[in-house]
Each structure stands twice: as structure tokens, then as C-alpha cells.
Amino acid sequence: MLKGLDPRLGADVLHTLRAMGHGDMLTLVDTNFPGHAMAAETVLGRPLLMENLTLAEAAEAVLSVLPLDTFVDDFAGFMAVVDEPETVPEVHREVQVVIDAAEGGARPVPGIERFAFYEVARASYAIVLTGERRAYGNVMLRKGVIGPEG
Numbered sequence: 001m002l003k004g005l006d007p008r009l010g011a012d013v014l015h016t017l018r019a020m021g022h023g024d025m026l027t028l029v030d031t032n033f034p035g036h037a038m039a040a041e042t043v044l045g046r047p048l049l050m051e052n053l054t055l056a057e058a059a060e061a062v063l064s065v066l067p068l069d070t071f072v073d074d075f076a077g078f079m080a081v082v083d084e085p086e087t088v089p090e091v092h093r094e095v096q097v098v099i100d101a102a103e104g105g106a107r108p109v110p111g112i113e114r115f116a117f118y119e120v121a122r123a124s125y126a127i128v129l130t131g132e133r134r135a136y137g138n139v140m141l142r143k144g145v146i147g148p149e150g
Contacts, residue, residue, distance in 0.1 A: 008061035030137030063102035080111030
């Protein structure tokens with residue numbers, strides 16, 4: 001345990017978040033996502049595990065230390081519901097609340113079509129497998145910057 005850090009963040013996740021640079025993507029996925037196979041194609045090359053957490057819990061822990069990119073519209077993205085892109089599942093609403101809290105205000109997260117989301121996941125720095133069991137419990141987060149002190 002370390003002071004000031006969310007205890008849900010393990011050493012592997014913390015190391016990866018610190019190693020990521022501005023614009024790198026982290027993809028948090030549910031238990032049904034083909035995360036092990038796709039993680040082999042990421043920069044990290046293996047999945048990270050936060051399997052005891054829901055998607056919202058994992059996002060909250062990650063966003064306690066990871067700034068989101070403020071320079072782009074695709075600072076984050078949810079996997080959209082197949083054939084119902086306007087549908088917003090409960091799991092997305094929960095993570096939207098977490099993102100809004102981390103950002104200090106409302107910043108709507110766009111949906112990404114399923115197969116396009118798979119490509120985003122493959123292009124990510126890393127994929128984090130969560131314990132989320134609800135469908136479409138997948139979100140991409142793009143790392144931003146922390147400005148100079150003062």
C-alpha cells in the first residue's frame with residue numbers, strides 16, 4: 001500500500017499508467033471481451049488484470065491518477081450497442097458519471113461501433129480486463145498531460 005494512491009491500482013497497472021505518454025490509449029474491458037487475444041497486439045503485449053472490479057470501479061481507480069486528453073474529441077469512447085448506437089446502457093451511464101467527476105464537469109463520451117472499437121483496443125497501449133459482466137462494459141481512455149505546477 002502507498003499513501004495517496006487508490007488501493008485498487010496494482011503495481012502492473014500503476015507501472016503501465018506511468019509509462020504511457022500523451023495520446024496513448026488504455027482500454028478497459030468486460031469479462032466477455034476477447035482481451036487476452038487482443039492484448040497481444042497492444043504496445044504492452046499482455047493484458048492487465050482488475051478482475052475483481054466493475055468497469056466503473058476500475059475507471060474510477062485509473063482516473064484517480066490518469067489525466068484525460070483535453071486536446072481531442074476522442075478522449076474516451078464506449079463500445080456502442082450493435083444495431084442500436086443511440087442506446088446508452090447502464091454501465092456506460094455509470095462510467096460517464098466517473099469521467100465527469102474526474103474531469104470536473106460534463107464531457108459526453110462518444111460511442112464507437114463494435115468492430116471499430118476492436119481496432120481501437122488493438123491500437124491501445126494496454127488492455128485492462130475487469131470483472132464487469134454486463135454487456136458493452138468497454139471503454140477507451142486517452143491519456144492527457146499534467147501541466148506545470150503553479
